[in-house]
Amino acid sequence: MSIAERRERQRAERYDLILAAARELAEAEGWDAVTTRRLAGLIDYSQPVLYSHFKGKADIMAAVATRGFEELAARLRMETANVTGARDVLRNVCDAYLGFARSRPVIYEAMFVLPTKIKFASEETPTALRAAFAELVAALGPDRQEPEFLAEVLWSALHGLVVLAQSGRIPATGAEARLNVLVQKFGR
Known part of the structure; x- marks a missing residue:
């Protein structure tokens, strides 16, 4: 697997992780509780990493x-x-x-x-x-x-x-x- 392929796979996994964390947080506390700050903390990535996938x-x-x-x-x-x-x-x-x-x-x-x-x-x-x-x-x-x-x-x-x-x-x-x-x- 090339470096580019590995990075793309990791990016896709991070994307899925963000969506899963958002869904789980919304299920537990409602959509108002879903913020980029909370998600970043839940998945152990910085907010800029989230912003590299989503605008908000x-x-x-x-x-x-x-x-x-x-x-x-x-x-x-x-x-x-x-x-x-x-x-x-x-x-x-x-x-x-x-x-x-x-x-x-x-x-x-x-x-x-x-x-x-x-x-x-x-x-x-x-x-x-x-x-x-x-x-x-x-x-x-x-x-x-x-x-x-x-x-x-x-x-x-x-x-x-x-x-x-x-x-x-x-x-x-x-x-x-x-x-x-x-x-x-x-x-x-």
């Missing part, structure tokens, strides 16, 4: 969010690939989306709740976000009129369920019934 906290959150989009897209893709019936695909994709939000609340918050510089529905939209959205479109089935708009409304409904449940504004009981209603309304 906003860029770190955006990178955590982007990794979240990658994970969400993979989960949704798995659900569209493993089921054959259109209604089952839609139900499984919606359930996977809700399950992701429940199991990864801090990442979900970085992806969809907190302000970021991530561009949605534009030329600059990250590939991982496009991939996750494409799975929502695919879950609706072929030959739907205005599938992207329909997927946006589905996504909005899913996001509303997530935020209302996480904030305790709707009870945890009834989650399955709400999912069934959603699938019934958006299914064919």
Whole structure:
């Protein structure tokens, strides 16, 4: 391995370490606790090392969010690939989306709740976000009129369920019934 390759590998490992530390700190204390100073202390690197990877906290959150989009897209893709019936695909994709939000609340918050510089529905939209959205479109089935708009409304409904449940504004009981209603309304 050349020196340049080793340095690049070490840089990638440091990048991953920073993201993991940010996620773990946010999970333990919330995103307000995530600062470059705290992260530098947690990973035993100086703040300038962090700044060599990220401009600041906003860029770190955006990178955590982007990794979240990658994970969400993979989960949704798995659900569209493993089921054959259109209604089952839609139900499984919606359930996977809700399950992701429940199991990864801090990442979900970085992806969809907190302000970021991530561009949605534009030329600059990250590939991982496009991939996750494409799975929502695919879950609706072929030959739907205005599938992207329909997927946006589905996504909005899913996001509303997530935020209302996480904030305790709707009870945890009834989650399955709400999912069934959603699938019934958006299914064919």
